[in-house]
Amino acid sequence: MPRSTKIIDRFEGRILGAGSTSGVRVVVGDWSHSPLGAFTDVMVADASGRRFLLAPNEAVAQYVSQTYNFDETVLCDVHLTQGWTVDAGPLRASFGLGKRTPTGWLLHAVPQRIASSRPLAVLADPVARIVHPGVRTVGTAGNGRREYYGALDQHAVTRLTGTWHEEALGALTRVTPNPAFGFSSTPQLPAVTRVVTTIVRER
Numbered sequence: 532m533p534r535s536t537k538i539i540d541r542f543e544g545r546i547l548g549a550g551s552t553s554g555v556r557v558v559v560g561d562w563s564h565s566p567l568g569a570f571t572d573v574m575v576a577d578a579s580g581r582r583f584l585l586a587p588n589e590a591v592a593q594y595v596s597q598t599y600n601f602d603e604t605v606l607c608d609v610h611l612t613q614g615w616t617v618d619a620g621p622l623r624a625s626f627g628l629g630k631r632t633p634t635g636w637l638l639h640a641v642p643q644r645i646a647s648s649r650p651l652a653v654l655a656d657p658v659a660r661i662v663h664p665g666v667r668t669v670g671t672a673g674n675g676r677r678e679y680y681g682a683l684d685q686h687a688v689t690r691l692t693g694t695w696h697e698e699a700l701g702a703l704t705r706v707t708p709n710p711a712f713g714f715s716s717t718p719q720l721p722a723v724t725r726v727v728t729t730i731v732r733e734r
Contacts, residue, residue, distance in 0.1 A: 540566045542728040547615065548717025549626060549688050552701030554578025556710045557624060558717055561611055567591055571611045573619045574599070575695065576710035585609055585619040598672045598730065599713045615723075617693075624700065627690030632722060634662065635685035647681035647727035655682075663718040670714035672730065680715065681727040688721035 544562035551557070558574040572595055573585040584601045586592035587609040596604055607620030615626040631639065638646060645651055652668040659666045672678040691703035709716045717724070 536734050538732050538734050540730045540732065542566075542730070543726075544728075545723055545725050546717060547626060547688060547721075547723040548706045549691050549721040550704045550706040550719075551691055552704050553695070553699065555695045555700055556706050557617075557622070557700075558710070558712065559611065559615075559617055567594060571609045571617075571619075573609060573617060573622060574601070574710070574712050575622060576712070577695065580708075580711075582710060582712060585622060597674050598676055598678070600673065600711065621696045622693070624691065624693030626688050626723075628723060629687035629689040632685045632687050632720075634682075634718075634722075635724075638682050639684050641683075643683055643727075646683050647729075649679045649681075649729055652679035652681055652729075665709050665716035666718055667715035672713055675733070677731040678714070679729040679731075681729070682724050683727065684725040685718075685722050688723060691721070 542562050543564040547559040549557050555578060556576045561571045563569050567590055570587055570591055572591055575583040582601045584595055584604045585607055586595060586604060592604050592606060605620050609619040611617050615628060617624045656668045659668045668680045670678060691700060693700045703721055705719045706717050706721060707719055
């Protein structure tokens with residue numbers, strides 16, 4: 532039997548997206564299980580639209596930068612507390628979490644095995660585009676990689692304080708404009724979503 536030319540990578544964790552009145556948009560990926568081990572990385576788009584990846588090591592930096600779009604990659608220690616305080620190079624940020632969102636209640640009702648599957652990601656994509664403009668659940672990422680987002684739960688982000696390069700981030704606001712890290716954005720309303728991300732790539 533011929534050997535498959537595809538590798539399927541599975542990342543289990545949480546994605547937090549938040550905008551700020553300073554124009555800085557922040558996306559935190561906190562991954563408990565992945566081919567790279569457990570890690571946290573941060574994507575930042577500043578007010579000018581310049582996109583940064585804050586990565587904890589070279590392996591994460593290489594994988595993520597080959598999948599998403601950045602203007603600059605910064606290798607730095609990335610620390611995330613259980614209370615959602617992030618300390619990562621030029622970024623210091625604390626987030627407050629609120630109640631489960633209406634989307635979260637719908638997701639929470641779906642068995643995880645089904646919710647995390649690639650077929651459901653394909654079926655959910657047209658709905659996600661309507662309910663959350665800018666959000667996609669399946670698409671083509673960098674280097675021809677195929678990416679599937681299986682959302683499992685979602686809670687609102689209610690508060691943001693912090694600094695980017697020692698300048699105040701300002702107050703929490705929508706994640707607009709789209710930071711354009713990849714084919715999909717986080718929801719415009721700040722939220723943390725529990726996800727299983729599946730990436731299919733060439734061997």
